Amino acid sequence: MPQGVVAGSIPLFAGHPSPDLLPIDDLQRIILSAWDAPNVARFLNYGDEQGNRRLIEFLVERLNRAEDLGVSRENLMIIGGSTWGVGMVTQHLAAPGDAVLVDAPSYRDALHIFRDHRLKIRAAPIDDEGIIVADLERSLRKLAAAGAAPRFYYVVPNFQNPSGITMSRERRLAVIELSRQYNFAIVEDDVYSDLRFEGAAPPSFYDLAGGENVLRLGTFSKTLAPGLRIGWLIAAADRIAGFVESGMLRMGGGANPFTAAVVTDYCRSGAWEAHVQWLRGQYERRRDIALAALEASMPAGVTWTRPRGGYFIWLRLPSSAHVDALEERARGQGVYFASGKGFYVDPADGTRQLRLSFSFVPLPDLRSGIEVLGELIARMAA
Amino acid sequence: MPQGVVAGSIPLFAGHPSPDLLPIDDLQRIILSAWDAPNVARFLNYGDEQGNRRLIEFLVERLNRAEDLGVSRENLMIIGGSTWGVGMVTQHLAAPGDAVLVDAPSYRDALHIFRDHRLKIRAAPIDDEGIIVADLERSLRKLAAAGAAPRFYYVVPNFQNPSGITMSRERRLAVIELSRQYNFAIVEDDVYSDLRFEGAAPPSFYDLAGGENVLRLGTFSKTLAPGLRIGWLIAAADRIAGFVESGMLRMGGGANPFTAAVVTDYCRSGAWEAHVQWLRGQYERRRDIALAALEASMPAGVTWTRPRGGYFIWLRLPSSAHVDALEERARGQGVYFASGKGFYVDPADGTRQLRLSFSFVPLPDLRSGIEVLGELIARMAA
Numbered sequence: 102m103p104q105g106v107v108a109g110s111i112p113l114f115a116g117h118p119s120p121d122l123l124p125i126d127d128l129q130r131i132i133l134s135a136w137d138a139p140n141v142a143r144f145l146n147y148g149d150e151q152g153n154r155r156l157i158e159f160l161v162e163r164l165n166r167a168e169d170l171g172v173s174r175e176n177l178m179i180i181g182g183s184t185w186g187v188g189m190v191t192q193h194l195a196a197p198g199d200a201v202l203v204d205a206p207s208y209r210d211a212l213h214i215f216r217d218h219r220l221k222i223r224a225a226p227i228d229d230e231g232i233i234v235a236d237l238e239r240s241l242r243k244l245a246a247a248g249a250a251p252r253f254y255y256v257v258p259n260f261q262n263p264s265g266i267t268m269s270r271e272r273r274l275a276v277i278e279l280s281r282q283y284n285f286a287i288v289e290d291d292v293y294s295d296l297r298f299e300g301a302a303p304p305s306f307y308d309l310a311g312g313e314n315v316l317r318l319g320t321f322s323k324t325l326a327p328g329l330r331i332g333w334l335i336a337a338a339d340r341i342a343g344f345v346e347s348g349m350l351r352m353g354g355g356a357n358p359f360t361a362a363v364v365t366d367y368c369r370s371g372a373w374e375a376h377v378q379w380l381r382g383q384y385e386r387r388r389d390i391a392l393a394a395l396e397a398s399m400p401a402g403v404t405w406t407r408p409r410g411g412y413f414i415w416l417r418l419p420s421s422a423h424v425d426a427l428e429e430r431a432r433g434q435g436v437y438f439a440s441g442k443g444f445y446v447d448p449a450d451g452t453r454q455l456r457l458s459f460s461f462v463p464l465p466d467l468r469s470g471i472e473v474l475g476e477l478i479a480r481m482a483a
Numbered sequence: 484m485p486q487g488v489v490a491g492s493i494p495l496f497a498g499h500p501s502p503d504l505l506p507i508d509d510l511q512r513i514i515l516s517a518w519d520a521p522n523v524a525r526f527l528n529y530g531d532e533q534g535n536r537r538l539i540e541f542l543v544e545r546l547n548r549a550e551d552l553g554v555s556r557e558n559l560m561i562i563g564g565s566t567w568g569v570g571m572v573t574q575h576l577a578a579p580g581d582a583v584l585v586d587a588p589s590y591r592d593a594l595h596i597f598r599d600h601r602l603k604i605r606a607a608p609i610d611d612e613g614i615i616v617a618d619l620e621r622s623l624r625k626l627a628a629a630g631a632a633p634r635f636y637y638v639v640p641n642f643q644n645p646s647g648i649t650m651s652r653e654r655r656l657a658v659i660e661l662s663r664q665y666n667f668a669i670v671e672d673d674v675y676s677d678l679r680f681e682g683a684a685p686p687s688f689y690d691l692a693g694g695e696n697v698l699r700l701g702t703f704s705k706t707l708a709p710g711l712r713i714g715w716l717i718a719a720a721d722r723i724a725g726f727v728e729s730g731m732l733r734m735g736g737g738a739n740p741f742t743a744a745v746v747t748d749y750c751r752s753g754a755w756e757a758h759v760q761w762l763r764g765q766y767e768r769r770r771d772i773a774l775a776a777l778e779a780s781m782p783a784g785v786t787w788t789r790p791r792g793g794y795f796i797w798l799r800l801p802s803s804a805h806v807d808a809l810e811e812r813a814r815g816q817g818v819y820f821a822s823g824k825g826f827y828v829d830p831a832d833g834t835r836q837l838r839l840s841f842s843f844v845p846l847p848d849l850r851s852g853i854e855v856l857g858e859l860i861a862r863m864a865a
Contacts, residue, residue, distance in 0.1 A: 120524035128527070129518050136511050142502035145510070145708035181563065181712075184735030196601070197578045213730030219578070326527035328740035330563075348595030353566030358710035360741055 110435035111470035115461040148358030150350040152179020156365040175338035181356040182330045183320040195252040202254040206444035208262040231268025234275040253286040260293040260411025263456035270303040289317040293411035298385035329360040391459040398475025412460040418453045422481040492817035493852035497843040530740030532732040534561020538747040557720035563738040564712045565702040577634040584636040588826035590644040613650025616657040635668040642675040642793025645838035652685040671699040675793035680767035711742040773841040780857025794842040800835045804863040
């Protein structure tokens, strides 16, 4: 249960996988079958700084096969979930006072990390195709005029958190062009791309840029289990080498050797790809239920995104409904959502928006939670 | 096998536990006995930001019982090994250009982390009782005169890495006095205190300072298994709350939920304290073998520390033996140690020192590795 939620409530804010979507029995089988002393002794000790070698090989092979990405082992390292990657990359690329570019709205907890690093956060709005390039460019010109170099652009490119929107190929190319002109890196937090229900994926920033100045993060948190804390980072070989040689990796060893070994065996058994295939259907069904409930419950004036993958739907409220008032009333009925305010640099920009997650709550709660919200919004509009 | 070491060699540099000191069977038993679906589903998902609650309770109870420390749950959080803590605390307490205080010699990988954060590292020498207070004070006066505030003093207080030295109670009190006068925090990386072979432990900095402005790190890496990546941080409640509310913890959840659950069950079964008791004897035997081999093998002019716990012995070479030359010749015979140069801000200060670890290599290798070094040094002195 995510923190701060009382039993019996409906946490539509939670970006967690539903407990019934975790492959518990398969993981137990994997742990048992791999448990022989010399093997386990290795993975209970400090690990290679770059991370589990067999997992690196597995991921490189899969990326090259699925995306024709052309990466080699020098381009990939294992990390303790994509959070580890965002922290490491932020620490490496930027110092307090530097600027970072983000979407508006953007992933709340990433904004939090950038604030913790005392970065200046500059946002440009998104539409259904992702960041609006003219606004990004205006922001870049202003920064340049002020002598402030942006260090990187942070983006969740596919099924964005919070909006569910996927950035188009054209927008990606335009951003890459700007990144070369204004000399900033692109940090592509690719958390949800494996959970695509329909349509084709645009090539990643990493792919479109030929790997140049792009750092792409991936994770097993949404397609296997968050509690194992395993993800990966793809970047130019010299960048990977720099991270691998960092003090943090020298001191602590590679990312989570024990759970990385479990994930490795799970993946190499073929179980992961089968599980991802199954998960896509499960999450698609959840999205469909959420969209049907929205269609049935929401009064006129409410609009929402129709994500083709991932975990999230983004709602826009009519002007009569302030998100604070809705949040308070919903809480009174045990329904929780993520207020739009947290996803903007200036919370005032998010007072008519909210994020619904269809990943976590039981299906009946998904329907009834959305119904409760629909009734509350209708009453506020009346 | 630690990285960069060829098979058949003797890695006396490795600060790893020996594979035969990892409680592999007990961990398997713990994982199996705890494997029921609702339980495991919790620990495969995102965890509480402060970390596993039952592990926090266990550690609080143990610290209060063993040390009469008077901490409560608000004073402790679970972290992904003490490395995580050093990174988090450094990021939180200091910005690029700030000064950090360390011992000379000091733990190499921590120096590396401070360099990665672009801190100014100021070191004061240690003797057999720890940091020499007059030198530390001189350094502080210089910093104050230059208008540069030191943010924190980093120390491995017990069985220091690399020297094996434990700082005396009097020195600790003097450092705390200076920390109040010059307003810096104390980061106490207490990795080895559970591995005490003899004598009584001085109270921790945290204890002596009444918890004020001290951040104390602990870890299961040396007394259970590094590959699980679990440790803890003790600090004032408001500091812990600040870390728990950080973007990194909000985004990724608490430290390594799955392995934290394994460690929790292991500890609460009583197995950990029994294992630590057993480990003390094992490492004491290793230290005794190393000291006996040094006594038997080293020519006149070589001196070394006699640690009362931990993993490390620190050697001082006669002026005839440069550590680089010794390193090269030892490598030729398959023996590796940690050159003293890495443990100083200025590597030139460490050209007559080296660190031997007695924790990792098989016992016959521990003896023969030291014999090889003794012969090489004797030849260099001749």
